[in-house]
Every structure is written in structure tokens, then in C-alpha cells.
Amino acid sequence: MMMKKNIHLEINGEIKDLTVDVNRTLLEVLREDLNLTGTKKGCNQGECGACTVLLDGKPVSSCSLLAVKADGKSIFTVEGLAPEGQLHPIQQTFNEKGAIQCGFCTPGMILVTKQLLDSNPSPDEQEIKEAISGNICRCTGYVQIIDAIKALSDVTKK
């Protein structure tokens, strides 16, 4: 029998007590147990950023994080960004600027953007590029994603 452990998490502001197999990743638990499928599995090796979640406010790859290691921490996924039926300004701007194409990297990109703007409201282009440098997008060539984040940063500056 696979060893299990109880973990206590805050997910998108909600407290969850879960029992998980110790060999499952946070990504698997989010997608399979909690139906939070906005977090994507792109490579399952921590190399693409599609599975990005905020762990205690910091973006991490949930595919290479054991779920048990998230015990006692807060997790924020794309589903937590705006109330049902509404768009967060980041989501809105991403769409307006063409930063979304196939959409598979989008949840991760948006979460990284949130953390970037939370910690640095007016990043310059280099800082933007560095912040999203662990998140791969094959569709956009990053141009419109960078534009969107710039636009958001300009908004914050005002």
C-alpha cells in the first residue's frame, strides 16, 4: 500500500484538508482531486511553466513539487484570480493585447505576471522577460505577452 499523508492547505483562499499518496505531485492533486484543471501539465519535468501555481505567493512548477511538501502552505491557482464570470485586469489585458493564442501556457504566464506586478509594479522590459523566462510559449513568440505586461505595468504606474 502506498503511504498516505494528511495535508492542510489553503487553496485560493479556502482551507483544505486532504489525504494524499506521498508520491503524488501537487499538480496531480490539483487536477485530479480538486478538479483545478486550469493548471496544465506541459512537460511534467519542471521545464515549461505550464503547471505554475503560486506557493506562498511565489511561482513554482507544481509538476515537480510533491503534494506533501505543500503542507501548511497557501496555494493560488488561476481559478483564484477573479470571481466566477469576471476577469482580473491581467486576464483582461492579456486578451486585449493578443497575449493569448492556444491558451495552454496562459494560466502559468498570468500567475507569474501577477507575482511580478505584486512585487514590482513597474517592471522594465528586461525584468519582464526575466520574470517569464521559465514559462514557455510556443504560439506568440512572447512579443504580445511582453506588450501586455508592459501595458499592465503602465497602468500601475499611473
Next chain:
Amino acid sequence: MHLPEFNYYEPHSLDEAVECLNEGQRGAVVAGGTDLVVALKQRLQKPGFLLSLDKIPSLKGIKSSNEFLSLGAMTTLEEIIKSSLIKERFPALSKAAREVGSPLLRNIATIGGNICLNSRCRFYNQSAFWRSANDLCYKAGGITCHVTKRKNYCASTFCADIPPVLLAYGAVVKLVGPQGERTIMLKDFYTGEGRFPNEIMAGSREILTEVTIPFPPAELKSTYYKFRLRDSIDFPLIGVAVAFEADEKGRCKGIRLVFTGVGSGPFEFRHAGEMLSGSELKEELVAQVAERAAGEIHPLKTDLISPRYKREVAKVIIKEAIMEAGGGR
């Protein structure tokens, strides 16, 4: 690929952790786990249990005294980057931390994990399916190294970014195990062997708990140069840490050059001191050092870049790094 089965221990103290290590089965210590989780998915390791250091408070954080800076093994790379003390007094450490992997990785990956990072090879860091196409290589438990065709030998390359910097600063590490605690020079932690690149992998059943670096004199300048093809995600193709000390006239009093990405362990080029001692850092002289150092490294084709190329690039980054550390540019 899903993770294999294992038990998971999460001790709340170091003593408890050491007790876990005494279990009959072989286990693996997990810090951030960014490297280990992938290795487990690829079945590169099959530990009976994972021993998590998450809940041991003493392993976290950056402490400083008058003489030393101590970093708990569980200090994340992001915490290192954020530390203004480190940025000011150990700029090479700060820079190296900033260049590890990608930002997503640095929020989880720890200094302990980076020090203990396994060495890598294009034949080894592959899925279990991939490796089944060939006989297992020596590192994976077989006989022959596929890179060199040598038996009982492993050419895998050490490519952690932080250790060369720590070595240049003269760091020591604390290891705790059933036999007690010991503090050793970091350089002695590395075996230089590809298969088991450090003491713990070689089977010492210990936990690396802390790394301590003496505060360098104010005159010591240091930097880390990482060469990689993409400015994020990639491991270094080659990296070099430089610690340079000048006298009041700007002449070299002492210098340390430590490499990553060039062999099965961190490699220190020991002749830089004798070549530069007492001299100003003239470009020509530095170029000679770079030339000779590059001649002493022997990278093998463990990734997809030719060794010849690595040596050419080594010359460039050595020169750059020394000149920068020495304030030459």
C-alpha cells in the same frame, strides 16, 4: 511518468532525521526536490523512502556572525538572491544563485540541493524507456560509460552553479549522520567521480545541514560567469567563479578560479595565483591564464555541445571573469 512508490518521512528535528537515515533501506534526502522529482520520474533513483527536511526549522535561513556567513541547507536560491548582505559581501554567490535554472525553480530549489546536485550526462538523464535502448551505463548501474566506452568509469558532468562560487570563497559544510556531526571543507565533499559525485551519494548516510563561508576581506572581489545557450532554464555549459584579491596597488595578491561544467566535479585551476601574483591584471597576462586554464580542463561530450567548443568558450569567460573581478572592466 508517475513517481515510483516510496515512504515519506518528515522529521521535525535533526535527531529524528538522523534516526530515519539508520533505517535498513536506502533513502534519499529531499530538500526542494526540483532535481530529485525528475530523477525519480525517470527512475534514475529508486529510494525506499524520501526524507524531507521541510519541517526542520534549524535548516532554514541565513545567519551571520562577525566572521562567518552561514546558510541553512534549506535556504532557497530566491532567499539568497533577495539577501542584500549576500549581494554586498558575496556578489558571486548572489549572481550564481540568480542564474540557476529559471525563476520557477529558484523559488523551490535550495542551496543544499544545489551543493548536492547530481552530475549529468546525455546518456544518463533520460527516461527509463530511453535508457533501455542501450545497456545501462555505469552511472545507471551498468558497466560501461557510453561517452568514453570505458568500463567502471563515469564521465558525467558536474554542472551545479553554486558550488564553484562557494569553493572560491573557501566554504565549509556541516554533515550530520549517525556517527555524529562533522564539518569539512566543501572541496573535500566532492569525490570527483561521475557516478557518485559527493560523499553523500557515495553512501555516507549523512545530511548536509549548513554551509558556512568566511566573510572575505573588503579587497576581495568575486564574480561568477555562466555560459549557457539560453538565458534561463539551461544548465551551464561551463561556469567559472573567480575570487580575486589585490594589494593596495591593484596587483594580484591571490586568486581562485573554480569551474563547473567541465568534469565530474568542480574543478579548481591552481596555477592562476602563481601566474598572476604580484602583477597587475593586464589583458595579455590574463589571456595567458585563460589559455592555460582552458588547456587543463577536459570536458567530455556529456551534453550536445562539443568539448572543443567548451574549451574555446572557457578561454573567453575566464578572461572576462578575471577582468571583471579585478576591476579591469
Next chain:
Amino acid sequence: MKEYKIVGKGLPRVDGPAKATGKAGYTVDVHLPGMLYGKILRSPYPHARIISIDTGEAEKLPGVKGIVTGKELHNVRYAFVDTPRYPADEQPLAVDRVRYIGDEVAVVAAESEAIAEKAVELIKVEYEILPPVFKAEEAMKEGAPLIHDEQLEGTSSWEQWGVAQKKKSGEAKSGANNISGHSRVSYGDVEQGFKEADYIREDVFDLKATAHCPMEPHAAVANFDAVSGTLHVWLSTQGIFLKRFFLSKTLKIPTAKIRVHHTYVGGAFGGKIDLFPYEYCAAYLAMKIKRPVKIELDREEVFMTTRQRHPMTITVKTGLKKDGAILAQDIRVIADNGGYRGSGPVVVFLCHGFSYPIYNIPNYRYEGFSVYTNNPIRGPQRGHGAPQIRFSLDSHIDLIARDLGLDPVEMMLKNVRVQGDVLPNGDVLNSCGLSECIEGAARAIGWKEKRRQFSTAEGDGRYRRGVGISVCSMFSGAMYYPFASSAVVKLHDDGSATLFTGAQDIGQGSYTTLSQVLAEELGICLEDVHVVAGDTDLCPIDLGSFLSGTALVTGSAVKMAAADARRQVLEGAAELLGVDDINELDTREKKIFARKEPERYVTFQQAIQTGVLRKGNPVIGIGYYKGYDKTDRYPSLAKGKGLFTGAYGFAAQAAEVEVDTWTGKVRLVKAVTFHDCGYPLNKTIVEGQIHGCASMGAGQALSEEIYLQKGQLFNPSFLTYRLPISTDTPESVEGIVASLEPSGPFGAKEVGEGSVAGILGAIANAVHDATGVRIKSLPITPDKLLPALLEVLV
């Protein structure tokens, strides 16, 4: 450019909110109650005979619900190309032989993916290793191991469409000398052309395989409803009707009994067209076990088994007059298509198809071979042949210009085709903004100021900059099953509309652009359009989102359907407004008004309600459009005869690079693309396509390479397959040339593929401009460039 209310505007994507919130459901997100998970056992050997397969241990594993091997499926054959000349050569699971590392051998369905993975490891296969061959040139030699010596007979996939003709007698047997496809085209008199030439140059170019890298891994979910006999599938695909057709053929169930359900597609780039074994196996297992089955490939499998771009060796010989006018050109292409035919015969045809729309060359000869090897299978990838041939041709043109002391831009302008040109196969360039593209790109990159070639040696520093330019072209749809696209526009009694389309939004924005076409034509707002797509039961047939046909072909169908609906609404409104001729009416923002008295209007709602109450007509508009109205079926791949496409998209791309001459690293400083897309249906989306293409092309020019050694793929990950990341992003400039294609909706044609191709030659030419070093093989990696630099620069 004419201003419209809705088309042409950079409106936000209609699927943006679903994607931004994580609500968009991709195939990997589909979960059905009672679902089993499949995993495939693959060959670790590049070429071997299967002696035996023992599934005993695996079957005993608790949770395993079914295991299938090739024996059970030995009658099943299919392929991307399936004609009498080129019979289908793929099977869902290898029967007795494996031909590349990754070839499917067995499939397991189990209660969890982890159990399926374990079971796969427990299957024992005994192989007899066969001699492999990995180089196309060697595979073509007499005495090389034959990879497909089996007797492949077949008529054609499309036989009931009347497409198939029996193989002509005397035609070489496919697979002889490992040749899987052959294309030969010539016009004019090449030898005479070379005789008349003042100058002749020949170059050989070499390109490696590259990967598509869609961020969503390939996946399939299948569920069989035994009561109705209907197979339900969710697939990550570019063409739902093509997949349905293949599944119907291979599973031997009627197309109407297969329903492909809608999912969002997380990127495709050509890699999600072919029928794949995992899709067939998911369906087969679901039918066999009577439970839903999901198979999701892991990233390594995606790299290894879902097709790659064809590596090629391309020889180009050109004869010119002193003034740079091209007299004759001879091109020879050898493409390695791996262990199965994949799209081999198509790509060697397309290299011609994307060569000759650009320069007007009176004497021309082209010959292409696709060749079996024991490498991974190659298939369509964005541009499908265009990157390889354009890189070669425009590197070659740049070299010629250097030799002749000409400016490549002027030389290109001298030779390029113009609007109204008729291509030798009969295709007419009814729109062609190639010259504007070249002029625009040259201007934007600062061609005159930045080009170093004829300036005196300046800047001996470490970093050197240079500029380069290249041009490219792409079809706007072509004839391939199901040969046409159609659309249905259903109006609701509140005046809003639902668009039913079989076109897939694979990220390129077709739901949005098609909605814009609908809204513009009908006279409603974009918010009033609801899209139903991706479902073979609900949606009318569509070519699918490849060959760049969606804007022109499906767009035309949508425009026609909207016009049909509009006419019906106008008829209702004419009655209410007391107007006899509906041509006197116009529509805007869900209102119908008399052109002459715009203040007199009725709403769509009123008109539709009137139609329903008087005639029972709820207003359903229908539209359809064939790839190309002057031809049926597809052209001859072997002879390049027949019409290819209704419209060609064109682009010119320029690059400014900075070469670190000490390390050989090339930084793309600026990428410029001027694309003639006919008309931009959505400006933001067109720009997004251009940037995405340029980035992918830049990656393939500088760092992307499927690294193979003895058929084994050494870099099946994003860590080792170096596709561009954010920090590689250059200053990106795009220019849209609106040549207004007469057959396209509002003048639109191709934009999503062509400009992946021009940036390759532009970068290689820029590297040459910067350093004087010519690299004729891609990618231009630092370890390739540095030794060359060391030889030249002292």
C-alpha cells in the same frame, strides 16, 4: 484599405476569457466517469523483428483491464498519404517489425495511468535486431537494408470519393531503394538556360529535423456507446473531419457513428493532423472494454512519435545574367521521412510548391525524393517544406548577389513574381504583394544603412552586427479531404447568431476571425456571435486548420452563410419596411434600415420574428466553399501538375543579428516581417501569427535541432531541445501588406505559416553580413559557427 466595422479591427479573442481563466477544456482535461488510462509500449530499437510478446505478467497486475498487441490489429492500415502509388504503410501497433525507436508495440488500459505504466514495463518482448540505416543518402544506395519490403497493396483512402486510380503498370514499386516519395517537375529548358547564363553557382544546404512543441501534449479520450453503436472521441487535433474519416476507415464503423467532441487545442503547428496510434488505440480499447479510455502522451513521446520536420539536403544550382536576372534553376531535394512514409511525398512536392511562386524563372527543374530511414517519422510542420526550401534558395540568392556584386534586395525585386502572373501549373496570382513586402522589410530593418557587405571593414570588435533578408510563400488552403469547408449561421429570435464551423481554433484565432467575418457580413456585433465548433455531429464539414486554408476557405464559407442569413433577414425586414427590393436595405448593429432613409429601421429581432410568424422561417444561413473552384481533388504530387491553391500568401522577412565572435553566439536583435495576408481580418491576431512564426523560425535557425544518434533522440525535453524562451525575444516589427485577394473573405488569405520560413535565410544571410562566414546548415549553433569564425577572423 477599406475600413469595416468589425473585420480588420484588433478585437479581443472570443475564446480569450475561457483560456485566461483556466476554464477552457482541452483534451487533457477531459475526465469521464469510469475512465481507464492507456499507455503504450514502444520499441527501444530502431529496426528489429518482433519474435514474441509476452503479456502474461502485465495481465496479472491488479487494475489492468486490457492489453492489445499488433497481432490483433494486423489488418489495420492507414497513413497521411494513402494512394495507389503510395499505399498506407502505418499500423496502430507493430505486427512483426519495428522501424524506429518509439514505434508502438502494445497498449495497456488500466484503472490508473500509474498502473498502466507499470504494466507496460511488465510486458516482455523478444526482438531480433535488424540492420538499421539512418542517413537518407545511404538508404537510397543499392544494398541498403530495405525498411519497407512488405507487399503494400492498396487503392486509396478516398476511393469512395472517386479519387483513386489504380496504380499504373510499370510504375516503380514504392519502397524500392527506400524511396517513399518522388516528385519531378520541369518547365522551359534548363540545360539551354545554363548555357545562356553568364554565371552559374551551385550550393548544398543541410537542415536538421525540428519539433513542433505544442504546449499541450497529444491526448485522446474515447467512449463507446454500445446501445447506439456510436464512438465518442475527444482529440487534440487540427482537423476533426479528417480524424473522423481515418477512425471510420480503420475501425470500420460509419462516419456518422463517430462523434468528435469539441475541445480546445493547446497548439498544434502541423503535429496534430495525422491519425496517431494512441488515438486509434484509445478508440479500439474503449470499444473493446466498453469503458472510456484516455491516452495522454508524455513529453518524450510527443517529441519522439508525433512527427518532426523533415531533415533535408537541398542542392540548388542557378544560372543568371550579369545583371542578376535568373535564367535557369535546378533544385534537388532529399528528405528523410523516417521509419514510415509520413508526409514524405507531400513535402517533396511542397518544396517545389513553395519554391516557384516566388521568383519568375523561365527554365526550371525540380526533383525531390523522400526516403525511409530508421529515424522518427516526419510529417507536416508549420510551413511544411517552406522553411527548408526558402532557407536554401535565399541563402543561395544572397551568395549569388555577393558574387555578382549586386544588392540582394534589388536582385529579389528584379526576379519576383507580380500580381497577375500565371504559374506554370496554372495557378494565377490574383493578389501578390511580394514586392511591397520586400521593400517594406528592407526599409524597416534599415537595409541601406545597416548592411555591411560593401562598406569598408569596420568594427573589428567582439560583437558584430549584420542584416539579411529572405522571402517566402504559402498556400491558402488546398485540396485534401474533405475537399471543402462549409458553415451554418443560425439566428436566434433576439437577433444574435450562432456560427457552426468545423474549423479548429488551434490558437491561431479562427473562432474570432470567423466570428468577425460573420458579424461584419450580417451586420451584428461581435458579442452577438456564439461559436459552436469542433464537433462533427453539430458542425458542417471543414478542411481543418492546416494548409493555411481557414481564413480563405472556411472564411469564405462563413461569409456566404452569413450573407444567406442576411438575405433572409432582409426579406423579413423588407415587408415590415414596405420596401420591394432588399438591395435597398442595409444592416448594422442588429438593425435593418433603408439605405436612403437610415432613420427608418427595424431590428433583427423584429425581422426574424416576422419571418417565423409569417413563413415559419427561423433564419438559418448556409455557406460552402471549395479549396479552389477551378479544380477538384488534389494535384499530382509526383509531377506537380494540377492547380495547387486559390491564393498564395507572401512575406519578406529581414533580420538584424549580433554575433559574439568570441563565442559564436548569435543574438537576433531585430526581426522584421512584412506579410501579404490579403487583408487582416483581425489585426492583433495577424500580428500574433507573424510574431509566432518569426519566433519559431528564429528558434529553428539558431538553436532547435532534433539531435539523433543511431536513431535515438537525445533531447526529448524542453531543457535540451532549445526552443526560444522569453529572453530570446528580439525587437519585433511587423508590417501587414493588404493585397486584397479577390477570392478571400474581405480579401483575406494565408498568414499563419509562411513567415516561419523567411526568417531562416534572413538570419543566415545576416550572420554572413556580420562576419563574412556562411553557414549552409541549420541550426547555426555557436559550436558550429565558432570554428568557422576562428578560421576567418584572426
